[in-house]
Amino acid sequence: MTMRQGLAGGLVLVLALMAPLAIQSDFWLGFLITILLFAAMGMAWNILGGYAGQFSFGHAAFFGTGAYATSVLHIALGLNPWLGLLVAAAAGGTMGLLIGYLSFRYGLRGSYFALITLAFAEVLRILANTAGFTGGGVGLYLPLNIGVANMQFAGKAGYYYVALGLALASILIAWRLERSRLGAWLAAIRENEDAARALGVDTFACKLAAIGISGAMTGVGGWFYAHYYLYIDPEIAYGPGVSVEILLVAIVGGLGTVLGPLLGSVALHAAGELAQRLMGDTPGLNLIFYGVLLVVMVRLMPDGLAGLVRRWMRPAGGTQRA
């Protein structure tokens, strides 16, 4: 990290910490919270999709499992929401290991892996719809009980800081991973799996680690969602909407970069908000918008916004990674 990058990062952090003082509007704070939440989950997706090159279309499986784990235990046993964070991470991570074991064990790659993750999320959605303890199609309402100990805040500022903490933690995890042995091995698997095996990389174990970490981080995203909105149902938790939004954030931002998902989340949600203002609240409009955006990004800007920023900052064409 250069001096200039460090200063820029510090400045952004100070601005981010002061944002709730300047922004009084609940709407705009909520907007920022969504951006931060999806940035954190986009980074989780990026560990599996961007670094390890395994595209998942079913991250809702981890999001929903984290959300249901903390909600069900909170309602049934009065589990403290802050402890629920750990439970959600463990639940999301376990679901990741389970799906990873079943898919990687049988060598599923590329579009086959993408499809199987989508299928797992759909199966979980249907199970959540039928099971009793998930509240079925009606969903689960978490009891209102305002207090910091209960992770319920009177205004949006409290939630904003929790979401900011999640995003920062995710950046830290991605940054550490990029400079670790696992990071180097995941990049090798993404580029050429056979060559990686020849160099002693246990590709199965590495991919399992990636999906486990990614699942745990996404489970934490589900934990935040449940305690923020105090309501979840099978469609929200396990529906394809959340899966697509998570992967779009990472792809739009830039695969395999630390800050890409943050840029992606800002751009995606700003553009989404703008589209809604211009064209009204037609149901399904956002999905059409996401689809078009995905095609445009993959065709015209495969290295995402982070690639654009990199080219813009180093016009000479240096090869150092951001």
Place this chain on the structure above:
Amino acid sequence: MLEVNAVTKSFGGLAAVAAASLRVAEGGIVALIGPNGAGKTTLFAAISGFVAPDNGQILFNGAAITGLAPHLICRRGIVRTFQIVQPFGGLTVRENIVVGAHLRHAGRRKALMRAEEVARRVGLGELLDRPASALTVAGRKRLELARALATAPRLLLLDEVMAGLNPAEIDEIVRIIRDIRASGVTVFLIEHVMQAVVSLADYVYVLNQGEIIAQGSVSEIAAMPNVIEAYLGHGAAARMTTGAAGAVQ
């Protein structure tokens, strides 16, 4: 050091390798030669764990490694390169070599140091920050070699590292391979460039249609009629001897 005992591997009824046996002694350079399609690469793939032999046994330092996964074989000290180079195209030269270096060094700092050291050894020291995809053919061959060396192997399997290189580049790789052997690594190589085989190999095995048809020193091999026939066709050896006799007369 390496012992291959009657290894057989068939693909759909066609025996790519048929009961092949060979030994590679520690500290030497052994070559495996033979015409195209003889099964050389399949034999390498069996030794390095990429294909499981149907029959036979492979021993490394006395322990059976038959059918082990590639990464486990690599951990024991056998590393292969690929005939068709397989660079991690989206990564830099440095990042490519670090992947291999991490096998013995968990820490990033040590792995980076090791990668730079290996890069200098094979002449890639100036190109560390280039993307691997921007390298020339000769550069990619060296990268293949560097990544393998970074895993600190005891036995290096080189699959045609000289194919497609010009004579000056071949001389350079020959020098690097000698240097690798001098550092205590045993080398087992598949090669079509005979100039390199002649100047490097202590011992040569000839594989034809999956079977080892000859073995010996380079000069012994070159005189064997069945080796000449394997390369030039049935009756070639006889024609060559009569031709030589005619020339003398």
